[in-house]
Amino acid sequence: MLSIEHVDKRFGTRQVLTDVSFDIADGRLTGFVGANGAGKTTAMRIILGVLSSDSGVVRLDGVPLTADDRRRFGYMPEERGLYPKMKIGEQLVYLARLHGLPPASARRNTAELLERLGLGERSGDLVESLSLGNQQRAQIAAALVHDPEFLVLDEPFSGLDPLAVEVVMGVLGSYAARGVPVLFSSHQLDIVERLCDDLVIIAGGEIRANGPRDELRERHSSPRFEIRTGDDVGWVRTVPGIDVLEVNGGFAVFEAQTDAASQHVLRLALERGPVSAFSQQRPSLATIFKEVVQ
């Protein structure tokens, strides 16, 4: 497990991170969400050791991270970049070797990754000759080519077409399945919602919410329910402890003051006839994000 503990960072007079703490658990995809300038990139750079924090520490299984640990990270910076005048295959082999891979493994990993990311044919092409989307795939390959044991990806999905998004989601998922802790940031909340196991929400350099995705949803759920039956459900208005927000034939939205009150509504409905749907409204990530950030 990777633990970020009480990290502070200021640039000149601007406080960029304030007491930032969160964990990235083994084998889990942790989504890192925040508005522009919230401090995501700075936090990631501090995890990678590109920037030093003013105070606080990043620990791996309780031990402060060393430069050698960081070499086993796969990192995709927000600022993309590869050597434009170098062949993509050679470039990946070079990066893998800088990470310490022997030449044969470096070549094997490069070939496998390019194949998997749909760039197998382009291995001998110069990076500058690739389309933007393919450059983006190459960038992801650069973060993965050395079999990283930790992944930190800053906006890995930006600039990808929907097909590539699916491919990359699959790749990240397979790393997590191997037990690799994965931290990724994204503006695309729908992707984060689908992909991540854990969620960290940052705003103004402070962590506003942090924990397993489903737990966060639970926590931010309103006591709001939907019910759909065959008959008119106007009778719900008369149930004690229930505030009806909307009734439309067999469909109603209501808020229950207690769990018992909502279950009472369900029982009454079943007595009257078949119930086709009964559910608590779950907030979307976008809703939680807005709520937490404000």
Added chain:
Amino acid sequence: MSAASGNATPTRYPRHPAPSLGQSVRLVATREIVARLRSKAFLISTGILLLVSIGSVVAGGIASQNQTLPKVAVVGSAAAQIVRQAGTLTAVEADDVAAAESLVRAGTVTAAIVPAESQAGYPLPVRVIALSGTPLEVVGVLSLRPEVTLLEPSKQGEGLVYLVAIGFGLVFFMSAITFGSTIAQSVVEEKQTRVVEILMTTIPVRALLAGKVVGNSVMAFGQIVAIGLLVSIGMAVTGQHVLLGDIGPALVWFAVFFAFGFVMLASLFAATASMVSRQEDVGSATSPVLVLVMIPYFLVILFNDNPTVLAIMSYIPFSAPVGMPMRIFLGTAAWWEPLLSLAILLASTALVILIGSRIYANSLLRMGARVTFREALQG
């Protein structure tokens, strides 16, 4: 989730041991060298430089073999005999003074030697006719020469000294500028394309800087050695053995001084270039270093006959690679002087690398506006 899933917990020991600093430096240096060798601009400019140096040797050889003696028109047996005795003039027989004069006017001969009109006041029975100025090379032959004692005889001819000075100066200047700007561009390329952030998380910054400096120094040194070899072979082939014997030790010292001097310059180029983010700004950022390279070039051309200036130059780290070999060539340096100067150069190179790597490390992630020296040094 995928076919690639294996053990559920990650291995907490490195699957691949981190490469040593030396290995990282070697990888970076190799990439630099390969990138350079693939660049057409580099291959073409190197080819031109090699052609020019071999060409100048061949031209020098041809010129020295075909040295022609000045021609003079002679009228009368006295003049002909004087010219024959001198041996440094070629006689062209003329029928009379008028014919000799017309040869002078036509430019066929440098001057004419004709019988004197009157012996009064002159020891020689001849008179010299020239077009617009006194022809010194002819008059010199005819003059009476007192015994001359040189207190400090010059070891090398003046013209040769000048040529060697230009040679050392030019080669140092060209190589330093070529490879200095190459390393500067390569630093900014990594910064501009942002690949540097990946590199920084992969290997220590000092390995990155050292690899660049080593790679480009190897290329610069290789070029110098290639030029040296070509020049030596050219001299041997064109029969200039004497010159090769004179210049050999100076060439070797030049190579040694150049190797360390270039490492220092390369670190300076890398450090100053790292302070800007765009290729367009490389020129202005590295111009102070360019001046440091240009000063010894001009000094050695202007002052190659001034022992004091040369002596000072041979101890200042930036000009020592040109100044010290020059003094060795002139024979004015004691045996210990190149060693002392080399020690000074090594110490300053070490210092420059220390400061340079600090500037480099502190500037790499600062995009946009130019980083000031104060920011770069403080971090």
